Amino acid sequence: MDNLCSIEFDPFGFSVKDLLTKTVLLRCNSSGALYTLCSPPQAQALLVATTTDLWHRRLGHPGHHTMSRLQQRQHIPPNKSSSTLCHACQLGRHVRLPFYSSMSFSIKPFQLLHCDLWTSPIPSPSGFCYYLIIVDDYTHYFWSFPLRKKSDVYATFLAFHAYAQTQFNLSILSIQCDNGHEFNNTKLDLFFSTNGILLRFSCPYTSQQNGKAERAIRTTNNVIRTLSFKPPCHHHSGLKL
Numbered sequence: 088m089d090n091l092c093s094i095e096f097d098p099f100g101f102s103v104k105d106l107l108t109k110t111v112l113l114r115c116n117s118s119g120a121l122y123t124l125c126s127p128p129q130a131q132a133l134l135v136a137t138t139t140d141l142w143h144r145r146l147g148h149p150g151h152h153t154m155s156r157l158q159q160r161q162h163i164p165p166n167k168s169s170s171t172l173c174h175a176c177q178l179g180r181h182v183r184l185p186f187y188s189s190m191s192f193s194i195k196p197f198q199l200l201h202c203d204l205w206t207s208p209i210p211s212p213s214g215f216c217y218y219l220i221i222v223d224d225y226t227h228y229f230w231s232f233p234l235r236k237k238s239d240v241y242a243t244f245l246a247f248h249a250y251a252q253t254q255f256n257l258s259i260l261s262i263q264c265d266n267g268h269e270f271n272n273t274k275l276d277l278f279f280s281t282n283g284i285l286l287r288f289s290c291p292y293t294s295q296q297n298g299k300a301e302r303a304i305r306t307t308n309n310v311i312r313t314l315s316f317k318p319p320c321h322h323h324s325g326l327k328l
Contacts, residue, residue: 094145142163197251197257202263204240207233241274261286264286
């Protein structure tokens, strides 16, 4: 179908010509920065012979609303599209390059922890408005701690550090988190450096680098919303992703 015609632009509009004979099949003059699309009788054979996908590409990838209006006015044929998504449109609307899969991995528990703090979608009756998520990179187990204030992250993490050493006889080696002030502050920096814990921050506006904690946050959000409708009959202390 792409070999049937060609489109040539000039300062006054554009012309659709037969690719072999160069006969003008359709002429549309411009009105400022706009091109008025008309369909005289001699262009009907051309319009019927092409698909909606082809006209979508030739007209500069307009949106679905524009293509629907052109179909309603019979400027282009009815929907004969072979696909519902345009790959070029998807790529053109990306604001950043895709992230590649991480090749790093852990060989034992507590070697790498992913941490994130989130605002609770439903404040609890006890006044907890935040919760801290800690995900172990090796086992994929995660812990959730309800907090009343963001500043409670410091005391909560100190208690978790003691819990890991006492219950598992293991030391926390490194932590991955975002650039939130609840993690990036003087007190936690001193604690991490004193205990030899490596702190890694994700780049600004790239939450994908802290993806495991973000996925745990979404899981916890779903659980909290579900429990608000029907509380459980038994208490469960641990979850695994």
